[in-house]
Amino acid sequence: AxxxxxxxxxxxxxxxxxxxxxxxxxxxxxxxxxxxxxxxxxxxxxxxxxxxxxxxxxxxxxxxxELWEIVSKAELNALIEAANGYLDGNYTAESLEALQTAIEAAQAAANNDDATTAEVTEAITSLANAIAGLESIKLDTSALAHEIELVTEMVANIGNYVPSTVEGLQDKLADAQAAMNATTQEEIDAATATLREARLNARTKADVSALEEIIAYANSLNLAGYTAESRNMLDRTIVAVKRVLADPEATQEKVDQAVQTMQTAIDSLQPVEDSAGSTNADTTNTAAAAQTAAFAGMLAVSAAAILLVNRRRRQAK
The missing domain is CATH 1.20.1270 (Substrate Binding Domain Of Dnak; Chain:A; Domain 2)
Incomplete structure (x- = not known):
């Protein structure tokens, strides 16, 4: 039986x-x-x-x-998926390593059909603690913020700069502003370096006030008593230096040279002599000489002002 x-x-x-x-x-x-x-x-x-x-x-x-049913892993699987999303975050290596270990342990429990309720619960708790223990990396954006401040002021006065030296500056500023929300220090440092380089490569336009003044002076001269050749030379010089005046890319050296060229052309004006050996431009010459002397004084003042401005610019940099 x-x-x-x-x-x-x-x-x-x-x-x-x-x-x-x-x-x-x-x-x-x-x-x-x-x-x-x-x-x-x-x-x-x-x-x-x-x-x-x-x-x-x-x-x-x-x-x-003891034929127990397989423990539900829905909650554990959902937490594993969420935890994997943190692995690309801006956290310290140590806390990410702890999270990775917890994920692997939780995945092992999720894959184990024989896992008990206690084992699944423990895996959930450990993984949740690892997520809570993630430590964010503190990023230093102070240098980038300073560069943004400097370049923002430059962009507000973009007309003061040689166009070719500030080409794309506004786009670079926008990129730098976006980089303030970067997730790695490397991205922030790279954006800082790019904006710094753009700032230092910018060049202010040349001071053309002296050139404008001497052109106006030349145009005011009474040239009736001077030879055609010297008048033509002056006219050609005026045309040439006006091209410099209109060039936004002109350097200060080129502008200063144009002023000197203009002065030389004025000084080279030749009076017309009559048959008696006197000039028809005696009166004109006297007035022109006085004007030239006065303008020379003006140029000296302008030159001193230009030197002072350039010195201040260098000090500002």
Missing amino acids: LRADVQATIDFIKENILTNVDNVRPGKVDALEAAVEAAQTLVDDPDASADELKAANKAMTKAAQ
Whole structure:
């Protein structure tokens, strides 16, 4: 009767339990199958004792009762997905390493169909703690902010600069402002260097006030008493220096040279002589000489002013 009871237990388990274990922990199913196989071996052994048969029946009963369902991993899987999103964040290496370790442990629990409720709960808790323990890296944007301040002022007065030296400056400023929200110090430092280079490569336009004054002076001269050749030379010089005046890319050196060229052309005006050896431009010459002397004084003042402005610019840099 005992042997028959054990066989009946085996048959019931095979027909009614092992056929419905889709959502049961695999390890528990394996344990039940092993218990059934061991029991069948004893049933088939005519020399098996009653105690052995009873023990086999007890083992099958225990294994059948421990056919626990697989623990739900929905919450754990959702947390793992969220945790992976933090790995690209701006956090210290140590805290990211701790998070990576917690993710790997949690993933192992999620992949383990035999994981207990306690193991899954522990994995969730550990992963949540690792996320909470992430330490943000403190980024230094002070230098970038200072460069932005300097270049913002330059852009507000962009007309004061040689166009070719500030080309694209507004775009570079916008890029630098966006970099204030960068997530790495490397990005911030690179933006700072780019804006600094743009600032230092900018050049202010030349001071053309002296050139404007000498052109106006030349145009005011009464040239009736001077030779056609010297008048033509002056006219050509005026045309040439006006091109310098209109050139936004003209350097201060080029402008100063144009002033000197203009002065030389004025000084080179030749009076017309009549048959008696006197000039028709005696009166004009006297007036022109006085004007030239006065303008020379004006140029000296202008030159001193230019030197002072340039010195202040260098000090400002």
